Amino acid sequence: MADDPTDQQEPKLRKLQNPTGIHDILPDDHEYYTFIKKVVRHRCRQAGFRRITTPILEFTDVFERGIGGATDIVDKEMYTFLDKGDRSVTLKPEGTAGVIRSYLQHGMKELPQPVELYYIEPHFRYDRPQKGRYRQFWQFGVEVIGEKDPALDAQVIDLAYRINEDLGIAHLFSIQLNNIGCGKCRTKYKEDLVNFYIGKERSLCSDCQNRLEKNPLRLLDCKKEDCQILAELAPKFEQYRCPECQDFHAKLKEFLDELGIKYVDNPRIVRGLDYYVGTVFEFWDTNQGAQNAIGGGGRYDGLAELMGGQPTPGVGFAAGIERIIANMKRENVKVPSKDDIHIFVAQLGDDAKKKCLPLMNKLRDRGIKTVGALGKGSMKAQLRLADKFNVPYTLIMGITEVREGVVIVRDMSKGQQRPVPIEEIVEEVVKLIGEENLDKYSPGEAIY
Ligand code: HAM
Numbered sequence: 412m413a414d415d416p417t418d419q420q421e422p423k424l425r426k427l428q429n430p431t432g433i434h435d436i437l438p439d440d441h442e443y444y445t446f447i448k449k450v451v452r453h454r455c456r457q458a459g460f461r462r463i464t465t466p467i468l469e470f471t472d473v474f475e476r477g478i479g480g481a482t483d484i485v486d487k488e489m490y491t492f493l494d495k496g497d498r499s500v501t502l503k504p505e506g507t508a509g510v511i512r513s514y515l516q517h518g519m520k521e522l523p524q525p526v527e528l529y530y531i532e533p534h535f536r537y538d539r540p541q542k543g544r545y546r547q548f549w550q551f552g553v554e555v556i557g558e559k560d561p562a563l564d565a566q567v568i569d570l571a572y573r574i575n576e577d578l579g580i581a582h583l584f585s586i587q588l589n590n591i592g593c594g595k596c597r598t599k600y601k602e603d604l605v606n607f608y609i610g611k612e613r614s615l616c617s618d619c620q621n622r623l624e625k626n627p628l629r630l631l632d633c634k635k636e637d638c639q640i641l642a643e644l645a646p647k648f649e650q651y652r653c654p655e656c657q658d659f660h661a662k663l664k665e666f667l668d669e670l671g672i673k674y675v676d677n678p679r680i681v682r683g684l685d686y687y688v689g690t691v692f693e694f695w696d697t698n699q700g701a702q703n704a705i706g707g708g709g710r711y712d713g714l715a716e717l718m719g720g721q722p723t724p725g726v727g728f729a730a731g732i733e734r735i736i737a738n739m740k741r742e743n744v745k746v747p748s749k750d751d752i753h754i755f756v757a758q759l760g761d762d763a764k765k766k767c768l769p770l771m772n773k774l775r776d777r778g779i780k781t782v783g784a785l786g787k788g789s790m791k792a793q794l795r796l797a798d799k800f801n802v803p804y805t806l807i808m809g810i811t812e813v814r815e816g817v818v819i820v821r822d823m824s825k826g827q828q829r830p831v832p833i834e835e836i837v838e839e840v841v842k843l844i845g846e847e848n849l850d851k852y853s854p855g856e857a858i859y
Contacts, residue, residue, distance in 0.1 A: 430546070431540055431546065432538070432540030432544075432545045432546030432547070433545065433546050433547040434545065434547070438750065440736065442746050442747075442748050442749070442750065443736045443739060443740075443746055444549070444732065444736075445746075445749065446578075446746035446747065447551070447578060447732055447735060447736070448531050448551070450574055450577045450578060451529065451531055451551045451574055452529075452531075453577075454570060454573055454574050454577065455529040455553060455570070458527070458566070458570055459527055460527040460528060460529045460553055461527065461528055461529070462528070462529055462530065462531075463510060463513065463528040463529070463530055464530060464532060465503070465506070465509035465510055465512070465513050465530070465532075466503075466509070467502055467503060467532075467533070467535075468500050468501070468502060468503070469500065469501060469503055469508075469509055469512065470498065470499065470500060470501075471489070471491050471499040471500060471501040472499075473501075473508050473509060473512050473718070474489060474501055474503070474504060474505075474508050476508075476717050476718055476719075477507070477508030477511065477512070477686060477714060477717060477718055478504070478505065478508055478684050478685060478686065479626070479684065479685025479686065480625075481622075481625035481626040481685065482626065482629075482683055482684055482685055483618075483683055484504050484505065484536060484683065484684065487537070488504060488536040488537045488538050489501045489502075489504055489535075489536070489537065490502040490504075490535045490536075490537055490546075502534075502535035503532075503534055503535065504534055504535060504536045505534055505550070505684065505729065506530050506532065506534065506550060506552045506554075506729055507552070507554060507684075507686065507711060507714070507725075507727060507729070508686075508714070508718070510528060510530070510554050510556075510727075511554075511556070511711075511714050511715055511718055511720075511723075511725065512718060514526060514556050514715070514720075514723070515715060515718060515719070515720040515723075519556070519557075520557065520721065520723065524556075524557030524558050525555045525556055525557040525558040525563065525725075526554075526555075526556045526557050527553070527554075527555050527556075528553065528554050528556070529551065529552065529553045529554075530550075530551065530552055530553075531549070531550075531551040531732075532549065532550065532551075533547055533548070533549050534547070534548055534549070534550050535547050536548075542703075542737075543702075543703040543731075543733065543734050543737060544703075545733060548731055548732070548733050549731070549732035549733065550729045550730060550731055550732065551574075551729065551730055551732060552708075552727060552728060552729030552730070553567060553570060553571075553727050553728060553729075554725060554726075554727035555567060555725065555726050555727060556715075556723060556724075556725040557723055557724065557725070558724060559710075559712060559724035559726075561659050561660075561662040561663035561666055561690075562662075562666055563726055564663050564666075564690045564710060564726050565663055565666035565667050565669075565670060565672075567708065567726050567727060567728055568586060568588075568667060568672060568674075568692060568728070569667075569670050569672055571694065571706055571708070571728050571730065572586070572672055574730070575694070575705070575730075575735075578735060578739060578744065579739060579742055579744040580705075580735065580738045580739055580742055580744070583696060583697060583738055583741075583742065584694040584695060584696060584697065584705055585673070585674075585675055585694070585695050585697050586672065586673065586674040586675065586692055586693075586694060586695075587674070587675050587677040587680050587692060587693045587694075587695050588663075588664070588667075588674040588675065588676055588677065588680070588690075588691075588692045589648075589676070589677055589678055589679070589680040589681070589690075589691050589692070590652065590656055590659065590660035590663075590689050590690055590691070591628065591648065591680075591681055591682075591687060591688065591689065591691055591709075592648060592651065592652050592653065592656045592688070592689065593653065593655070593656055593688050593689060593712075594688070594713070595653050596651050596652050596653040596656055597628075597651075597688075599651055600646070600648050600651040601627050601628065603646050603651075604627045604628070604630070604631075604645060604646060605623060605627050607644075607645050607646055608623055608627070608630065608641070608645070611641060614637050614638075614641060615630070615633075615637070615638055615641070616633065616635045616637070616638055618633065619633050619635070619638050626685065628681045629681060629683065630642060630645070631645065631678075631679045631681050632679055632680065632681050632682075632683075634702070642679060647678050648678055649678055656689060659689060659690070660689075660690070663690060664676070674692070680692065680693055682707060682709055686711040686713065686714040686717065687709045687710065687711055688710055688711065688712050688713055689709070689710040689712065690709050690710040690726065691707070691708075691709035691710075692707060692708060692709060692728070693706070693707035694706045694707065694730070696738075703734055705730055705731060705734050705735060705738065706728055706729060706730030706731065707728060707729070708726070708727050708728025708729060709726065709727075709728075710724070710725065710726045711725050711726070711727075712724040712725065749850065751780070751801070752780050752781070752782050752800045752801075752802050753779045753780045753781065753802065753803065753804070753840070753844050753848075754774060754779055754780070754781045754782075754802060754804055754805070754806060754840060754844075755781075755782055755783070755784070755793075755796070755797035755800055755802040755804075755805040755806070756770065756771055756774075756781060756782070756783035756784075756805070756806045756808075757783070757784060757790060757793035757794060757797065757805055757806070757807045757808070758783070758785075758793075758807070758808045758809070759790055759808070759809040759810065760809060760810050760813075762810065762813045763808040763809055763810065763812065763813050764785065766808060766813055766833070767783060767785075767808055768785075770806075770808075770818070770833070770836070770837075771783050773837050774837055774840060777837050777840075777841060777849065778849030778850045778851045778852065779837075779840055779841070779844060779849060779850075780850050782800060782802075784796050784797075790807070790809075797823065798823070802823060803822070803823055803824065803843070803844070804820055804821065804822060804823060804840065804843055804844075805820075805821045805823060806818050806819065806820060806821075806836065806840075807819040807821060807828070812830070815830070816832060816833050816834075817830040817831060817832055817833060818830070818831055818833050818836045819831075820836075820839065820840075820843075
């Protein structure tokens, strides 16, 4: 890619590194991802949602038709290329279009409606990388497909809020709510909006000058100062909302009040994807406003039809996991580390190694997180490594211990050690670690 500094260098000399805006997730950060995924899975399961994973790669028209050609995402930000069969494919920039494609393709209309799905996946946008904006980023999202009722919109917003609450960051965000109307009420509004901007084009940024023709509603949420001043003066959608949309919006607000969810009615929220109709919302940072919104969503009742299906209403939201992690760190939210090791196994000589290999498996099967220095030589080097792992206990086995059928248990903090018969060692370690601290793993209740 042209703006990647590494592209300027000779391929042979080039230091191998990740592309700009596309990052490794290193073990320390994985602890956050694991925790967030657990919270999302838990909350979604409790509400009857089932998990779906659509492919990372779709035919490009899934997004062109779904998200809309006039949006920044489709216009500028998609990773699109031809596959070896000369078909245009795209790395998915968002989750909703793929989920609706899948709903239609797999005849999910036959299932009890609404179909409630969630996903936790990487997405790709060729955006300008900056803090909180990456080219590969993870989102979790939910979609409620097949029914239309403001209570469903309220449930989706509530679910998003509760997940944020469980993650310890709900208080950092305000819910900005709007209803951008249906085709009926929006047509007249768009006309009047365009008329308002006629003659003022020169005060708009170049993006907004383009949007005026293709997607005038987006002029309302441009972040540039001059465009914002004009947007304040532009006609307000509220006066154009038809009675049905008015009623839907009023009911949604009543339901949110009932759920005790605070929101700000913000007529300037329009969202960056074309498929939205009616309800739209964003979770804004209370300090930074629209910059680095943590999540957003809304209703997309016309999307299935745009994608060649029967009219099918839907509502959903998605949130950016990297932005959530940044906020959790800012708030000093600590997540449990599952990576701490219980036991280090040190051994000397091949006979001891032979005994230690199956012993390590037995310890692990019992839920004891165990590492061994199978490649290290001296006992000193092995114990040094045990210190690095910060284990509470080390098991030591040498030629004498093999002969006597014992294992030495060394308490690392006290520096004390004692022999334990090898057949008793697993349960002895369980006593030391505590049954409640074991990393229990069971392959579940599958029937083989
Ligand atoms: P979106 O607002 O485009 O909505 O993205 C949702 C969230 O993904 C954003 O609020 C942000 O936290 C995160 N995000 C987006 N782009 C980036 C990026 N370049 N780097 C880091 N994080 C990013 C959607 O994607 C809709 N599909 C949401 C939805 C679901 N609407 C209905 N159902």
